[in-house]
Amino acid sequence: MKFSRRQFLKLGGATSALLASSGHALPAAAAPQSKIKWTSETATICPYCAVGCGIIVGTRDGKVVNTEGDPDHPINGGALCSKGGTLRQLANNDRRITKPMYRAAGASEWQDVEWDWALDEIAKRVKQTRDTNWIETESDGRLVRRTEAIAHVGSAALDNEECSLLIKAVRSMGLVYVEHQARI
Numbered sequence: 001m002k003f004s005r006r007q008f009l010k011l012g013g014a015t016s017a018l019l020a021s022s023g024h025a026l027p028a029a030a031a032p033q034s035k036i037k038w039t040s041e042t043a044t045i046c047p048y049c050a051v052g053c054g055i056i057v058g059t060r061d062g063k064v065v066n067t068e069g070d071p072d073h074p075i076n077g078g079a080l081c082s083k084g085g086t087l088r089q090l091a092n093n094d095r096r097i098t099k100p101m102y103r104a105a106g107a108s109e110w111q112d113v114e115w116d117w118a119l120d121e122i123a124k125r126v127k128q129t130r131d132t133n134w135i136e137t138e139s140d141g142r143l144v145r146r147t148e149a150i151a152h153v154g155s156a157a158l159d160n161e162e163c164s165l166l167i168k169a170v171r172s173m174g175l176v177y178v179e180h181q182a183r184i
């Protein structure tokens with residue numbers, strides 16, 4: 001019979017419980033309290049690099065209390081590098097920026113701004129840049145309809161569906177400089 005690593009760990013837990021109920025409980029020092037007791041588990045993908053390791057996030061009372069490699073994930077089989085292994089620090093971090101910030105041209109300080117303002121401003125500047133730098137035809141008259149004034153950088157944390165939508169959006173705006181963070 002074949003077991004996945006996760007099934008094996010569950011079987012180990014069940015065996016421990018059986019030992020306990022039969023009066024053969026492990027000594028307290030050998031059975032520390034589970035760090036994921038009373039947590040909800042959610043499967044996710046590591047946001048850092050293009051390997052795309054699977055991670056299980058444990059949350060309790062709406063707060064991330066544990067992250068660990070997903071033993072059933074086909075990419076990493078439960079293993080994580082040191083960066084992915086410390087992912088919990090990304091979610092629980094006082095220095096994490098949670099609002100958009102803006103630094104005006106020539107200014108030295110960043111300021112907090114509202115999402116509505118930031119999104120309107122991005123849309124306005126993208127349109128303005130695109131319209132000002134639109135190339136309708138090449139010098140030989142060939143129709144190209146592109147702009148070389150805007151570039152787009154994708155992310156390894158995006159899934160196939162998100163990538164498909166993004167590439168349609170940026171190509172429809174005439175972008176030709178489209179790159180991926182994992183290739184830089």
Ligand code: SF4
Pocket residue numbers: 046047048049050051052053076079080081082083084085
């Ligand atoms: S755990 Fe490490 S190797 Fe895996 S996706 Fe994250 S950063 Fe990349």
